[in-house]
Amino acid sequence: MIRIAILGSTGSIGRSTLEVVTRHPERFEVVSLAAHRNVELLSEQVQRFRPKRAVLADETCRVADTGGATWRSGMQALIDLASDPEVDVVVNALVGAVGLAPTIACLEAGHRLALANKESLVAGGALVLDAAARGRGSIVPIDSEHSAILQCLAGQPTTAVQRLILTASGGPFRGRNHEEFWHVGPDEALKHPTWDMGVKITIDSATLANKALEVIEAHFLYGLEYNRIQAVVHPQSIVHSFVEFVDGSVLAQLGFPTMELPILYALSYPERIGDATLRTFDPVQASPLTFEEIDQGAFPLYGLGTAAGAAGGAAAAAFNAGNEIAVQAFIQGAIRFPEMADVVSAAIDGTGSGDLSNIHDVIAVDGTARVIATEAASRLGEARMRTNS
Template sequence: MKGVAILGATGSIGASALAVLEQHPDRFRAVALTAHRSVDALQALVLRHRPALAVVSDVEAPHGGDGATRWLSGREALLEAATHPDADIVVNALVGAAGLEPTLAALQAGKRVALANKESLVCGGPLVLEAARWGGGELLPVDSEHSAILQCLAGTRTGDVRRLVLTASGGPFREMDPALLENVTPADALRHPTWAMGSKVTIDSATLANKALEVIEAHFLFGVPYERIEAVVHPQSIIHSMVEMVDGSVLAQMGFPTMELPVLYALGYPERLPYECRRFDPVAAGALTFEAVRTDRFPAFALGVEAGRAGGTAPAVFNAANEVAVAEFLAGRAPFGGIARAIADALARWPGGPVHQLDDVRQADAWARRAAHESLSRLAPC
């Protein structure tokens, strides 16, 4: 039986991971669960799953308990969960750049990291790959798009691949006139047509910033250059990604939208485990359509891909500016269009630099957060 630590257990990915564990109690058990601030929700999960360790990273841990679970709080406690001696697998479902350090710690400790925190690779891709090599850890994607690519690549050689094609739903504004996007509300942006996700990821889907993050992530996960990674809008979210081979063959991984299957694949890899879920029905799926990504409607996508191509600390700046702008939009303090403008302003002013160590990422992240706040306070809506 394998022990599993779930970082971000109270979020949507954490819920999917726990659902997988419950279907395979003979194979997996929760040994550590963490949350950011949701103490009550975490306490309920602790009572159900009885992990050895429970961590709340941003507030004080509750006192007492039943004695079976040790409660801790703070950043160091989060790293302890990521390196717990009984954890064979660490599901990193944290949101944002805060997930990078636990990813590095888990890989350096030789863990399998089931990565749902795309920002780890976006902000610190070279560091993550180095940590896996140095510590003997294993990195497996949980994002549905990257899980799809991993499945399509099974049994192939690197030289067999011509192109990766990531699919995007297009979010709630796929057909909206770009001139009208400035005045959309957080409630409008949170109405995702096909996926149920946390608020930050849902807004990233509405701007397609998430797809730019996934392009960068794919570059590091699969060692494919940016010029051979593309994105296409696929509103039905049935095909999760495609791989084109050098002979022209195209492999696609399909299924109704659910995050439980990518989690299951990462936990059981390379074995496929049985799972009770909605069976795929091609007739029920209906017509599958594809559209080009319109950068006039989704400027954040183009900015993120360009940051990835620039390399070094530019992706960390893109990510940090986006995190700040999304938070300000959700709080009603910035317009929807301000997200892309804040990102563009931060990237234009950042002098650039390499990523040699974690401090390089931290400094770029801190600078970009300040820059984004400054931009949003002075940039008037278009």
């Protein structure tokens, strides 16, 4: 029995993880569940899965005290779930840099981290690796691209790898005339062509900020320099990534788009468990498979993010924080789609660079970048109101 904690159980990845667990009751046991504020859905999940512990990260929320679980609220309670000695695998399916402290706690406790929360690695990658080394914890990625890379590597050392090529669907605005981007609203940006995901990652996929976050994630997970990690647009989302080895051989992992497969693999790794409910692959139905270069002029957040990753430490944390604010401002209608890049640029430029040697440094940079990004978003919104009036 693998004992599992799911942080972010009410979200898209959290709910898919519970679906996977339901189909393999002989292998997986849910020990704890956590959400931010969605007490209604968390209560339903607690009634159904009967975990020992349930947490609402927002300490102002009233806990439900249902389902025989011990309920707590607040950030410390979330961190305690991640380091609980009664857990084998922690699924971090939180959204945003808030996932960093639980990620570090899980790895310091020596657990396996099934990581969906890529923002942890972007905001504090070096600290996350240190925590894993200190506590002997391990990271198995849930992101389909990084799961694909893990599967292609099959134990080969990084020295055998020449290049990683991540695939990107291109999002709903692939190939569109850039001038139209000024007029696309959140509804349109939230219509992803191939994946059904939470709000933040869906907007990140529309801007391609998500692919920059994933390049940084790959850098930390697989230890390759940034100039050996690339991304291409692959609209069908069938090939989840390529690994090129030093002898020129290239391996790829393929499958119809579903997050349940990488989730199952992260939970059972290195074993493979059969699951008859997952759609059988059919190369004819998957055809054609096409690949294109990323249009960096149309999607500047990709270049901004990869450059911030290469600059390291503070710049990557500022990119992540600025992007979280930009997505929120766009969803709320405060800024336009192309202005998200301006907000993120302001956050990176205003925060400075340098290494981050502990979590307090990350929290400080993250906080500064959020303030700068929020001010930049307000200025853009006010400028538009003046122009319109």
